[in-house]
Amino acid sequence: MSFNNALRTFxxxxxxxxxxxxxxxxxEAELDTLQGDLGEILVTGYEGNRSLMETPGAIxxxxxxxxxxxxxxxxxxxxNTVPGVRIERRAVGSYRVAIRGSxxxxxxxVRNVKIYWNGIPFTEPSGSTPLNLLDVINMQEVEVIKxxxxxxxxxxxxxxxxMESRQSSAxxxxxxxxxxxxxxxxYTAYAQQQYENGSLRFNYxxxxxxxxxxxxFLYRETAELSGQFQLNDRQIxxxxxxxxxxxxxxxxxxxxxxxxxxPRQARQGNPFALGxxxxxxxINQEMFLAxxxxxxxxxxxxxxxxxxxxxxSTFDHPFNLDYKKDSRKTGGGRTRFYFDTDIGEVRTRFTLxxxxxxxxxxxxxxxxxTTQVGALNFDDEIRIQSSLLFFNTEVDxxxxxxxxxxxxxxxxxxxxxxxxTNLEGDTAGVAQKxxxxxxxxxxxxxxxxxxxxxxxxxxxxxxxxPTIEEFRTNEGSIALNLxxxxxxxxEIGARGGFQNLxxxxxxxxxxxxxxxxxxQQEPEDPTRDTYVFRxxxxxxxxxxxxxxxxxxxxxxxxxxxxxxxxxxYTYHDFEFKNYVxxxxxxxxxxxxxVAPHIxxxxxxxxxxxxxxxxxxxxxxxxxxxxxxxTVYSDAYHLLQTKIGYQRTIAENFxxxxxxxxxxxxxxxxxxxxxxxxxxxxxYQPAPPRNWFGGVKMNYVF
Numbered sequence: 001m002s003f004n005n006a007l008r009t010f011x012x013x014x015x016x017x018x019x020x021x022x023x024x025x026x027x028e029a030e031l032d033t034l035q036g037d038l039g040e041i042l043v044t045g046y047e048g049n050r051s052l053m054e055t056p057g058a059i060x061x062x063x064x065x066x067x068x069x070x071x072x073x074x075x076x077x078x079x080n081t082v083p084g085v086r087i088e089r090r091a092v093g094s095y096r097v098a099i100r101g102s103x104x105x106x107x108x109x110v111r112n113v114k115i116y117w118n119g120i121p122f123t124e125p126s127g128s129t130p131l132n133l134l135d136v137i138n139m140q141e142v143e144v145i146k147x148x149x150x151x152x153x154x155x156x157x158x159x160x161x162x163m164e165s166r167q168s169s170a171x172x173x174x175x176x177x178x179x180x181x182x183x184x185x186x187y188t189a190y191a192q193q194q195y196e197n198g199s200l201r202f203n204y205x206x207x208x209x210x211x212x213x214x215x216x217f218l219y220r221e222t223a224e225l226s227g228q229f230q231l232n233d234r235q236i237x238x239x240x241x242x243x244x245x246x247x248x249x250x251x252x253x254x255x256x257x258x259x260x261x262x263p264r265q266a267r268q269g270n271p272f273a274l275g276x277x278x279x280x281x282x283i284n285q286e287m288f289l290a291x292x293x294x295x296x297x298x299x300x301x302x303x304x305x306x307x308x309x310x311x312x313s314t315f316d317h318p319f320n321l322d323y324k325k326d327s328r329k330t331g332g333g334r335t336r337f338y339f340d341t342d343i344g345e346v347r348t349r350f351t352l353x354x355x356x357x358x359x360x361x362x363x364x365x366x367x368x369x370t371t372q373v374g375a376l377n378f379d380d381e382i383r384i385q386s387s388l389l390f391f392n393t394e395v396d397x398x399x400x401x402x403x404x405x406x407x408x409x410x411x412x413x414x415x416x417x418x419x420x421t422n423l424e425g426d427t428a429g430v431a432q433k434x435x436x437x438x439x440x441x442x443x444x445x446x447x448x449x450x451x452x453x454x455x456x457x458x459x460x461x462x463x464x465x466p467t468i469e470e471f472r473t474n475e476g477s478i479a480l481n482l483x484x485x486x487x488x489x490x491e492i493g494a495r496g497g498f499q500n501l502x503x504x505x506x507x508x509x510x511x512x513x514x515x516x517x518x519x520q521q522e523p524e525d526p527t528r529d530t531y532v533f534r535x536x537x538x539x540x541x542x543x544x545x546x547x548x549x550x551x552x553x554x555x556x557x558x559x560x561x562x563x564x565x566x567x568x569y570t571y572h573d574f575e576f577k578n579y580v581x582x583x584x585x586x587x588x589x590x591x592x593x594v595a596p597h598i599x600x601x602x603x604x605x606x607x608x609x610x611x612x613x614x615x616x617x618x619x620x621x622x623x624x625x626x627x628x629x630t631v632y633s634d635a636y637h638l639l640q641t642k643i644g645y646q647r648t649i650a651e652n653f654x655x656x657x658x659x660x661x662x663x664x665x666x667x668x669x670x671x672x673x674x675x676x677x678x679x680x681x682x683y684q685p686a687p688p689r690n691w692f693g694g695v696k697m698n699y700v701f
Contacts, residue, residue, distance in 0.1 A: 056444025088672030093248025102158030148462025180692030537579030
């Protein structure tokens, strides 16, 4: 029996055994969650705001030092340390996030993952997320929920990512600058002022680079103003304002032969499409987001948390085949009522809430007349409505059992009014798609044996409807027959640690069955080099994800004051079921775009003189690049390192000098591939060995 088959059989046995027999209760005294050197980790999770040790589910909290610990110019570093999560960057300004292999249907952008920023839905009601509009300076902590989270957060079988802005408890100002390879220049500034009943913070970033490849430039500017104000002893108001302006090039994918000839070149033209440089393939997007959150304690046991927001953006996108211009307006809100009570001696929390989003987009597609807007192809007005009602309960059962159960009701509607069309065979008119309402349940159970061990299991259902980019493609077709993906996830895990060793661990095994899988396919017209989508077959997804953190040295009076070692491992055995495409049966093939094995380890050290260093090593296994499994990317080993010197040079004034090297081993790899690529253009070459360095200053007053 092969290793993959043996591990798959083992995962099936333990998952079935766990849910068939449960976890035997042990009558032990109630003990606090991991304390001392391991610390207590509280997570928002499923609206519980409770200890991770008492929360069923695969949830990871990424602390600030991991979010920005290596390279603040990119979101890639921090998120890729989480097992089961892979964030790709095929262009400097373009991200793709996959949680448990959820990137199959994402030729560009972030799909199938719900993202919130300061409690505001950052994911559009269609399911797409413009993650590249956020800078590292706009986030302090990140919480990742892996697997279907629809019982609380709605659509998305991949999971959810919850981000919070940087905040401080002190009055402070700071600034920083970074320079590096390929013309990298980055400038940041921030200030926070404390008041008697609140605080106000401003974060600013400005970053630009020429990029490693042709047509791979980036210019991005963000400005954030956030505040928190205590109205009285029962009410808090939080405000979030974000302005982001991004302009970045799209170099396009290359064939293997083109990579061999010159990996820095951009995609070349052909009789049907312009080259990326000739077309000025790029995205220029400007966005303003405003959000308001009201937190009120209504009675001793009843509270409410409500967020409302508005989002306005312009989107300008010249591409190799066409030129797209959009104007987008999105608004909505999310509210939760919490009811905490005791039923007998059982502590219980009930959560009842809802979320509503609406979008109105003016979307126009033109010919690309060598970087200029050409003849109109079609002109659409798009209306999107997404609504979610959810109920969740958390029960602290006897014998240190903790039960979570949730249920949500979800609706999504697209209305597309094609005002004008000049496409052959196309007609103007209204196309409307109301997806069948989805009822999404989830049940999870935790048994905490001690402060150092808890076991958890859950069963959850999830769904993921097509995004507007899949429903309405760039070549003009409207996929009225496209339905939502649906799947069920079974999961068990163990987490805890050894306090004497300052070692913690988190291990999860899962099986996810996905039906009505949405896959990419080439259009019928070979001159329209773009993607279209359809439902087909199913996938079986077995996985094992493990993470450990070892605080080897914690000695504030020694020379080596701190030495931390983190390690994560991801095993994914995903394959197609009942998948026939263009007469070929791909059943049993590996799921496209998913690496079977990923290993990440990080070592960080700090000394009393102020010198600190970090080293990060990642192994990524070979990845199938097409559904037929005839083309794979090579496995690769990526080493990154950084060294710095941080010192207080005057009272409350701290200076931090640092330099880092990315891709120390100078390996050839793609940090993101095009899947099922037209013309066998699969590869987006990442930079070889490159460097960055900078300085940060902070003053607390």
